[in-house]
Amino acid sequence: MPQTPPFSAMFDSSGYNRNLYQSAEDSCGGLYYHDNNLLSGSLEALIQHLVPNVDYYPDRTYIFTFLLSSRLFMHPHELMAKVCHLCMEHQRLNDPNCDKNQIKKIAPKILQLLTEWTETFPYDFRDERMMRNLKDLAHRIASGEETYRKNVQQVIQCLIRKLAALSQYEEVLAKISSTTTDRLTVLKTKPQSIQRDIITVCSDPYTLAQQLTHIELERLNYIGPEEFVQAFVQKDPLDNDKSCYSERKKTRNLEAYVEWFNRLSYLVATEICMPVKKKHRARMIEYFIDVARECFNIGNFNSLMAIISGMNMSPVSRLKKTWAKVKTAKFDILEHQMDPSSNFYNYRTALRGAAQRSLTAHSSREKIVIPFFSLLIKDIYFLNEGCANRLPNGHVNFEKFWELAKQVSEFMTWKQVECPFERDRKILQYLLTVPVFSEDSLYLASYESEGPENHIEKDRWKSLRWVSLRLVAVQI
Numbered sequence: 001m002p003q004t005p006p007f008s009a010m011f012d013s014s015g016y017n018r019n020l021y022q023s024a025e026d027s028c029g030g031l032y033y034h035d036n037n038l039l040s041g042s043l044e045a046l047i048q049h050l051v052p053n054v055d056y057y058p059d060r061t062y063i064f065t066f067l068l069s070s071r072l073f074m075h076p077h078e079l080m081a082k083v084c085h086l087c088m089e090h091q092r093l094n095d096p097n098c099d100k101n102q103i104k105k106i107a108p109k110i111l112q113l114l115t116e117w118t119e120t121f122p123y124d125f126r127d128e129r130m131m132r133n134l135k136d137l138a139h140r141i142a143s144g145e146e147t148y149r150k151n152v153q154q155v156i157q158c159l160i161r162k163l164a165a166l167s168q169y170e171e172v173l174a175k176i177s178s179t180t181t182d183r184l185t186v187l188k189t190k191p192q193s194i195q196r197d198i199i200t201v202c203s204d205p206y207t208l209a210q211q212l213t214h215i216e217l218e219r220l221n222y223i224g225p226e227e228f229v230q231a232f233v234q235k236d237p238l239d240n241d242k243s244c245y246s247e248r249k250k251t252r253n254l255e256a257y258v259e260w261f262n263r264l265s266y267l268v269a270t271e272i273c274m275p276v277k278k279k280h281r282a283r284m285i286e287y288f289i290d291v292a293r294e295c296f297n298i299g300n301f302n303s304l305m306a307i308i309s310g311m312n313m314s315p316v317s318r319l320k321k322t323w324a325k326v327k328t329a330k331f332d333i334l335e336h337q338m339d340p341s342s343n344f345y346n347y348r349t350a351l352r353g354a355a356q357r358s359l360t361a362h363s364s365r366e367k368i369v370i371p372f373f374s375l376l377i378k379d380i381y382f383l384n385e386g387c388a389n390r391l392p393n394g395h396v397n398f399e400k401f402w403e404l405a406k407q408v409s410e411f412m413t414w415k416q417v418e419c420p421f422e423r424d425r426k427i428l429q430y431l432l433t434v435p436v437f438s439e440d441s442l443y444l445a446s447y448e449s450e451g452p453e454n455h456i457e458k459d460r461w462k463s464l465r466w467v468s469l470r471l472v473a474v475q476i
Helices: 043-050 060-072 076-091 100-120 122-126 128-142 146-178 183-189 205-221 226-230 252-273 278-298 301-311 329-337 341-359 373-386 398-415 425-433 439-449 455-475
Strands: 031-034 037-041
Touching: 031 043, 037 043, 037 398, 043 060, 043 076, 060 076, 060 100, 060 226, 060 398, 076 100, 076 122, 076 128, 100 122, 100 128, 100 146, 122 128, 122 146, 128 146, 146 252, 205 252, 205 278, 205 301, 205 398, 205 425, 226 252, 226 373, 226 398, 252 278, 252 301, 252 373, 252 439, 278 301, 278 329, 301 329, 301 341, 329 341, 341 398, 373 398, 439 455
Parallel strands: none
Antiparallel strands: 031 037
């Protein structure tokens, strides 16, 4: 059975392996090289370069980079159809009189390519056309050879398991999304139904940080690498098909992860604004500062930033009397680490340290690297915007896509880490499903805790109270 090496093996110590071991010529078969590095090529030549033959198998960095970036120029099912056609044409797989020894030589390589595609980009195969082509090509290389037939079955069964797990995950997300309500509404109409806060559910900040890490790693794991490209897909100037582009923007798992960040920020703000007594609000702030610190120590930068964002929301930051009771030294250190100045220099330094620790780790605990996701997306966005997809001669700008693949493959390594912490279903249930305040409800709770300080706040408070009373009256 072909084995796909781990993503960390794809890159050498200098970053990534662009050297495809070709001849030293600058131009070769529609591909342009410089110092043995592939820089550009026509789309057709790049597709040809993906297809193995008896004497050649593409470098794994090339396979990942091209499969990742090709969707900017054509649908995955179109690429799959071309690959299948080239395999059958070159190796005469559709010829009943073809040399069986020739098939024995090429079959493992084609099977390896299919294995890498299904393992790294499994979501492409939710398209029935992809699955049909996969099964057709697999059947042709497996015919008459029991070993290949078993290997093909393993590839397809593994793919089906991954797609089934994705469907199940999406059902869970939909269920969670359908049950979300505004916490203020629940408090006003059923005050007895919410008597818990996060501290009563989990009094230990370290344990909460561990459970947040569970959620982060689970959601990261379901993001396909292609979603980073599809999030910024634009019309290819050489593509005349205008109708297909909306189909390519399949980024549901990426969007769900961003929504989780926003939910956590609002949950933090809700837990702080909800207590009536000032000392309880101060205690809640200090609790979340400790949770954020533990997230930093674990390497969970996304939860860390979500917590800081929640504490910096205006309804929380305006609670001056509450903050006066808080020992903020630890919070100041965390804010310094996530300071956006100099393009998040401090955070990027900490991230590099965590990534280095992960590379030399002896335990799953040390392997955890969960980046501040919005910044990762921003970096990829500016990389995409900063360079053209095609060069003036119509060639695909492959140098750009090496850089894109480098960033995405690092993320792929991080998302494959298994969470080493024990799951606590009660805490996870609370984090994922407890109602949170809307922005208006946060402001209302904040004003009721510490009254408005100026005319603008007073007018807003009056307006919010009136809307809140009307809402309760309608529901009663």
